């Protein structure tokens with residue numbers, strides 16, 4: 001008996017040490033339109049990886065076996081990506097252009113952190129690098145603090161604070177560059193643009209490009225389509241279970257509809273609110289900001305500007321204000337490259353999602369909070385080609401400026 005147990009443990013250890021890169025050969029992304037939203041639960045039984053649910057439209061990433069099961073069950077879909085494995089490989093080769101540009105290819109975690117350090121080292125009067133906390137695998141989580149003379153005070157109580165963060169979900173690779181671009185361009189324009197100078201003199205702007213560093217590294221080394229963090233959860237149904245969905249792990253209405261108690265689920269909420277160091281440290285830090293006045297959480301994909309709530313379809317307080325600001329952001333985005341981002345509450349536009357960050361920031365901190373779903377609308381989904389990085393950064397920048405302007409101009413309840 002003991003020998004069997006030893007062999008079993010040895011086999012587990014071997015598996016853990018020698019994880020092969022996950023192959024997506026033969027996988028396809030299908031867009032399926034169901035007749036009734038109630039059919040979505042049945043669909044979730046057939047396909048493990050749901051990429052997007054928007055109304056009656058569901059994007060699924062299906063293995064050959066799952067495609068067969070879908071066909072047998074009578075589902076037909078429009079094929080969005082005919083060969084996921086081939087597309088991932090194609091982007092791995094496009095991944096190496098050595099032109100030195102920060103926004104022409106997807107950077108590794110080390111490259112993002114180096115870029116953040118450089119910005120802080122090159123612009124001490126405007127930028128400070130802060131360590132917010134550490135991940136499950138002990139990687140640092142950094143914020144850029146952008147404000148005039150950041151080293152003269154730990155925080156300026158008279159300067160309203162704005163937080164922009166990205167990459168709670170590891171496969172959403174477009175989100176860190178959008179956050180990083182925002183920081184870089186603010187600094188670059190400070191000395192030439194009076195409007196930008198005003199923002200950095202009178203606001204404290206915090207940018208956290210990577211909330212989930214372990215997940216992001218794992219998408220580079222092993223599984224391009226990983227979503228959650230890298231918490232090891234033990235053996236479940238004979239499989240090693242990993243990962244908590246960080247955007248279901250926040251403390252407001254944790255464990256409610258639209259999150260899962262199953263460790264194998266892509267929307268696993270974790271064993272308790274803030275059980276994960278990533279959400280724990282970020283929430284503690286946000287509670288320490290004395291005048292947090294606005295927040296954006298960056299995700300992809302589907303081109304949406306989402307407003308609270310995620311946990312219920314009921315309208316939040318001040319919904320009209322949220323909508324007005326959301327529509328102003330929408331206009332700013334469309335003015336750059338003509339892209340349309342729809343505006344509405346998260347639970348209505350997408351699906352119920354309890355324990356998400358936006359709900360916590362608005363419900364607990366009382367700061368207006370938005371979730372952006374960036375490009376595209378499904379042609380490439382999470383596998384957005386590198387030539388769309390810069391255009392996406394460019395169109396989101398003025399929408400975030402709109403939020404700064406509005407934060408500065410008035411009390412948001414007016």
Ligand SMILES: [Zn+2]
Nearest residue numbers: 169172299300
């Ligand atoms: Zn996401």
